[in-house]
Amino acid sequence: MSKPRIYVTRLIPEPALRRLEEVFVLDANRESAPVSRERLLEAVREADALLCLLTDSIDKELLDAAPRLKCVSNYAVGYNNIDVDYATQRGIAVCNTPGVLTESTADLAWSLLMSCARHIVEGDNYVRAGKFTGWEPMLFLGNDVYGKTLGIIGMGRIGRAVARRASGFAMRVLYFDPTVDPESLPQEYQAAELPQLCQDADFISIHAPLTPQTRHLIGAPELALMKQTAVLVNTARGPIIDEAALIQALRDKRIAAAGLDVYEFEPQIPAELLTLANVVLLPHIGSASWETRTKMGLLAAENAIAVIEGRTPPARVN
Ligand code: DGY
Numbered sequence: 001m002s003k004p005r006i007y008v009t010r011l012i013p014e015p016a017l018r019r020l021e022e023v024f025v026l027d028a029n030r031e032s033a034p035v036s037r038e039r040l041l042e043a044v045r046e047a048d049a050l051l052c053l054l055t056d057s058i059d060k061e062l063l064d065a066a067p068r069l070k071c072v073s074n075y076a077v078g079y080n081n082i083d084v085d086y087a088t089q090r091g092i093a094v095c096n097t098p099g100v101l102t103e104s105t106a107d108l109a110w111s112l113l114m115s116c117a118r119h120i121v122e123g124d125n126y127v128r129a130g131k132f133t134g135w136e137p138m139l140f141l142g143n144d145v146y147g148k149t150l151g152i153i154g155m156g157r158i159g160r161a162v163a164r165r166a167s168g169f170a171m172r173v174l175y176f177d178p179t180v181d182p183e184s185l186p187q188e189y190q191a192a193e194l195p196q197l198c199q200d201a202d203f204i205s206i207h208a209p210l211t212p213q214t215r216h217l218i219g220a221p222e223l224a225l226m227k228q229t230a231v232l233v234n235t236a237r238g239p240i241i242d243e244a245a246l247i248q249a250l251r252d253k254r255i256a257a258a259g260l261d262v263y264e265f266e267p268q269i270p271a272e273l274l275t276l277a278n279v280v281l282l283p284h285i286g287s288a289s290w291e292t293r294t295k296m297g298l299l300a301a302e303n304a305i306a307v308i309e310g311r312t313p314p315a316r317v318n
Contacts, residue, residue: 004048004308005068009035009056012075013290016297023305024049041065049304051075058082063090071307073300076287077101078237079317080210088318095303095313099157100295101287106161108286109205109235112259115280116231117203118142122277143202143229143256145169151192151201153217154208154236155180162205163189174201177208198225203233210237220245223254230255235286238263243270250276261286 006020008028020026027043029035034055035043044050044066052058054076060083063069072082073095087094115121119140126132126140150166152159155177163173163186173189176197194217197204204226208214218232219242226232232255234241243264249255250273257278263269266284273279287296299314306313 005046006049006051006304007040007043007047008051009040009043010053012051012297012300013294015294016301019298019301020051020304023308044069049073049308051300051304052081054078054081056081058087060086063087063092071095071304071313073304073307073313075296075300078209080237084318093303093307093313093316094318095300095307095316097296097299097303098315100299101292102157102161104289104292105158105235105286106165108261108282108288109158109162109207109233109259110165112233112235112261112280112282113203113205113231114145116233116257116259116278117145121280143231145171145203147171148202149174149200151175151197151204153177153194153197153204153206153240154214155185155189156207156209158235159205159207160185162207171203194222195225198222199227202227202229203231205233206236206240208236208240210239215239216242218242218246220248223249226255228253228255231257231259233259235261238266243273247272247276250278253278 003025006024006026011030011032017026017028040056041062044062046068047066048068049071050069051073058072058081063083063086069092071093072087074082075097077096077098079094079096082094084094119142123140146169149172152163152173152175155175159175166173174192174197175189176192176194182191217240223245246258247270250258259280261282262284287293303313303315
């Protein structure tokens with residue numbers, strides 16, 4: 001019997017490609033640049049499985065161009081780039097990569113939080129620019145993290161991993177997540193409505209999926225409730241924050257700072273955001289460690305292989 005075919009839309013770690021080759025005829029874009037939409041539409045025509053990224057739009061047009069497709073395996077935990085309802089209607093399994101990127105993403109959220117609290121990026125730029133002339137009592141004063149209140153929006157795996165790290169800083173943890181069972185969380189974490197969390201937290205970190213309910217969850221009204229010393233961190237999905245409202249709040253110093261790994265119109269970043277000193281900007285690298293990206297690749301490969309072999313995949317979302 002001939003091998004099934006898979007198309008991989010971008011260069012991913014080699015162990016995942018090798019694993020796929022054991023089962024599939026592998027057609028892969030081995031460049032770090034994305035494939036054109038045209039090439040993608042052509043590549044899926046013969047594909048039994050597709051391993052795609054969060055930057056690929058897997059919509060009705062694409063699914064209709066793929067008559068043999070049995071599996072869309074996303075190399076990401078978030079899957080807002082896929083029309084899951086339509087895939088389900090077509091009997092196509094949609095899979096993702098939960099769990100393996102939890103700790104790396106939590107580490108990056110904390111990196112942004114600390115960078116914002118203590119002016120790490122501004123300090124680095126200052127030294128590189130040759131401006132450091134000696135210790136100064138009033139140079140780059142930030143805010144302590146120890147003993148403060150951390151507000152977490154979205155208490156899934158990553159939100160919980162971020163909360164766990166807060167115990168080392170003796171922080172009070174507040175969370176907003178209408179979908180979570182409080183019994184599943186440590187007793188000392190306190191559930192809060194979103195306005196209360198915005199008012200009380202010194203640091204707010206977003207870990208919710210992007211859904212119609214979470215789009216613009218943080219907008220002008222929520223920013224207006226935050227402390228002037230508040231730091232807002234987003235490593236989840238850009239559209240959860242109304243970016244225009246955030247820019248206004250940062251410009252007016254309504255809040256102290258923001259740490260962003262994701263953007264509303266990614267990869268476009270508003271020019272004004274680039275000019276603000278009270279924001280730390282990263283290029284969507286929450287899961288970007290060698291270990292994690294390799295695990296993501298292997299999990300995405302196992303998902304596709306399981307579907308093709310008629311087994312239950314490790315992480316199916318529909
Ligand atoms: C995801 O997995 O959804 C991240 O955004 C990328 O790792």
